[in-house]
Amino acid sequence: MKRSRFPFLVTGAVLIFFWLPILVLIIQSFNAARFGGAWQGFSFKWYARLFHEPAIWEAARNTLLIALVVTLVSLVLGTTSALALHRFAKSRLQRFHYTLIYTPLVVPEILMGISLLMAFVAAGLRLGMITIVLAHVTFCISYVALVVLGRLQDFDFTIVEAARDLGANGWTAARRILLPMLAPGLAAAGLIAFTLSVDDFVITFFVAGPGATTLPIRVYSMIKHGATPLINALSTLLLLVTFGTVFLSQRLSKSGAMEGGI
Amino acid sequence: MTHTSLRRLVIGAGIAVIALGAAACGGSKAQPVLHIYTWADYVKPDLVARFEAENGCTVVIDTFDSNEAMYAKLKAGASGYDLITPTSYMVSLMQSQGMLQPLNRDWLPNLIHIDSDYLAISLDPKMDHSVPYMMTNTGIAYLKSKVADFKPSWGMFDRTDLKGRTVMLNDMRETIGAALKFLGYSLNSTNPEELNKAKDVVLRWRANLAKFENEQYKTGIASGEFLLVHGYSGDILQVQGENADIVFAMPQEGGVISCDDLVIAKTASEVKLAHAFINFVHDPKVAAENTEFIQYLCPNKDAYPLLSEAIRTNPGIFLAPELRAKCEVLADLGAANALYVKIWDEIKAGK
Numbered sequence: 301m302k303r304s305r306f307p308f309l310v311t312g313a314v315l316i317f318f319w320l321p322i323l324v325l326i327i328q329s330f331n332a333a334r335f336g337g338a339w340q341g342f343s344f345k346w347y348a349r350l351f352h353e354p355a356i357w358e359a360a361r362n363t364l365l366i367a368l369v370v371t372l373v374s375l376v377l378g379t380t381s382a383l384a385l386h387r388f389a390k391s392r393l394q395r396f397h398y399t400l401i402y403t404p405l406v407v408p409e410i411l412m413g414i415s416l417l418m419a420f421v422a423a424g425l426r427l428g429m430i431t432i433v434l435a436h437v438t439f440c441i442s443y444v445a446l447v448v449l450g451r452l453q454d455f456d457f458t459i460v461e462a463a464r465d466l467g468a469n470g471w472t473a474a475r476r477i478l479l480p481m482l483a484p485g486l487a488a489a490g491l492i493a494f495t496l497s498v499d500d501f502v503i504t505f506f507v508a509g510p511g512a513t514t515l516p517i518r519v520y521s522m523i524k525h526g527a528t529p530l531i532n533a534l535s536t537l538l539l540l541v542t543f544g545t546v547f548l549s550q551r552l553s554k555s556g557a558m559e560g561g562i
Numbered sequence: 563m564t565h566t567s568l569r570r571l572v573i574g575a576g577i578a579v580i581a582l583g584a585a586a587c588g589g590s591k592a593q594p595v596l597h598i599y600t601w602a603d604y605v606k607p608d609l610v611a612r613f614e615a616e617n618g619c620t621v622v623i624d625t626f627d628s629n630e631a632m633y634a635k636l637k638a639g640a641s642g643y644d645l646i647t648p649t650s651y652m653v654s655l656m657q658s659q660g661m662l663q664p665l666n667r668d669w670l671p672n673l674i675h676i677d678s679d680y681l682a683i684s685l686d687p688k689m690d691h692s693v694p695y696m697m698t699n700t701g702i703a704y705l706k707s708k709v710a711d712f713k714p715s716w717g718m719f720d721r722t723d724l725k726g727r728t729v730m731l732n733d734m735r736e737t738i739g740a741a742l743k744f745l746g747y748s749l750n751s752t753n754p755e756e757l758n759k760a761k762d763v764v765l766r767w768r769a770n771l772a773k774f775e776n777e778q779y780k781t782g783i784a785s786g787e788f789l790l791v792h793g794y795s796g797d798i799l800q801v802q803g804e805n806a807d808i809v810f811a812m813p814q815e816g817g818v819i820s821c822d823d824l825v826i827a828k829t830a831s832e833v834k835l836a837h838a839f840i841n842f843v844h845d846p847k848v849a850a851e852n853t854e855f856i857q858y859l860c861p862n863k864d865a866y867p868l869l870s871e872a873i874r875t876n877p878g879i880f881l882a883p884e885l886r887a888k889c890e891v892l893a894d895l896g897a898a899n900a901l902y903v904k905i906w907d908e909i910k911a912g913k
Contacts, residue, residue: 521602
């Protein structure tokens with residue numbers, strides 16, 4: 301019997317659909333031309349110029365710092381809320397909690413940006429990095445909670461009970477059994493939170509204060525003066541960092557899972 | 563995740579939070595900080611460093627990408643920005659909403675250098691709440707090897723030999739404005755009769771156009787797909803680096819000048835420093851240096867003689883005074899805007 305080639309074709313089409321634009325961007329970042337129309341020779345000049353743009357590095361530093369804090373905070377809050385949602389799934393309060401967690405996923409970004417800004421202003425908070433972190437955490441929690449909840453649903457809680465039987469207290473069981481078993485899920489959730497935070501423009505634009513320009517805000521503003529290849533070069537570097545992080549986290553979570561499993 | 567890695571994570575989180583706190587405080591409490599909210603790359607970095615050294619302060623620049631987004635953000639209550647550079651029409655709106663501070667002329671001695679010809683057509687000629695910063699204009703760009711006997715006139719869009727290879731901006735005020743100028747009227751006209759005549763002109767031009775378009779025309783003319791385009795001088799200057807055959811011309815009938823203005827936010831905390839910055843960028847030497855860097859023209863008449871030959875002979879940046887006098891700034895027309903919307907819809911529908 302001949303195997304159908306259909307799945308192969310679909311996979312190929314999807315890969316092209318996902319990767320072709322990124323490939324074009326990477327190629328254009330080495331194009332000497334200022335506008336991506338014609339190829340004017342291979343060049344590293346945009347990368348060289350990138351190193352003479354302190355404002356971009358400042359923005360990159362802000363972005364990464366914010367993303368790091370957002371990831372950690374939303375991992376803690378998101379995981380605890382996923383645990384509560386899983387443990388008390390039947391209670392009416394938790395069903396309400398679930399709706400609350402779900403809402404940020406469906407609320408339009410612009411609405412969230414403006415309403416968060418108005419809330420911060422009403423609360424008398426000074427706009428800056430802190431407000432960006434707070435805003436990002438509000439929507440990252442939802443993603444983290446849903447990802448971790450998915451892991452919990454096929455989690456075998458009898459091992460936790462076994463640990464308790466063998467004398468571990470609640471905290472030890474959580475730390476030595478639950479957390480290591482959840483680690484791959486936590487890593488995935490953390491990566492999602494990190495990416496969302498690095499990527500966000502609309503909400504960040506509204507809640508950013510003076511001195512807290514992030515990379516997306518900077519990049520959008522640069523488009524007006526049209527140094528697009530600079531943006532291509534920057535994106536290529538960002539892609540490298542992202543792939544590096546994903547690769548690293550996969551290796552870490554693999555070894556972590558093994559350690560926890562033994 | 564083992565015991566130690568968990569602890570490392572917690573310590574890492576602690577360090578990150580502390581770093582964030584330190585970054586938020588800015589570190590240098592002793593020096594005053596001037597917060598500027600502007601477009602990216604809109605002031606020469608060396609000049610900012612010089613200003614910081616002269617005034618013993620720190621300048622923090624944040625960027626926005628559209629007037630409307632910036633307005634929405636400030637209107638919703640965002641504060642902390644001292645000096646902002648919106649486009650003139652947005653300055654009028656912000657002024658009418660009470661979002662700006664009146665300027666103190668005693669702190670701005672350099673305003674005597676500002677080009678009075680430009681002020682005559684600006685929306686705030688007395689500079690009560692805004693000072694012009696950088697100007698661009700809207701004109702015609704063409705490929706000199708492909709367009710025979712070019713004349714600097716909006717009438718070029720009547721040329722049937724260029725049929726299908728020309729583009730006009732997909733912007734009702736710019737394109738109807740071009741037709742109004744062609745007919746010798748003001749491009750802020752609200753006279754229905756003049757507007758109807760302008761509509762007929764645009765409809766006639768439309769027959770020759772490939773399309774109405776705002777972005778793609780840049781690459782279109784660089785690649786030779788289009789021969790003649792209606793466009794912003796700032797955009798054209800950029801593509802000229804790609805294709806030396808592109809020439810920018812300002813129609814002799816005049817056209818649109820856009821200007822970004824320096825304004826001080828009502829909520830500003832460093833009012834005096836913000837004035838000092840406005841004064842600083844209008845020092846003729848500084849203004850000339852800044853113009854060379856941004857490639858937009860700072861309307862500072864004493865800076866003009868200091869500009870390089872390349873800038874002074876570039877119609878995309880520097881217009882002859884007689885020609886500039888024929889240009890206008892787009893004003894916010896309020897209720898009369900509806901007239902333009904109606905005509906523009908009819909033009910788009912081809913009626």
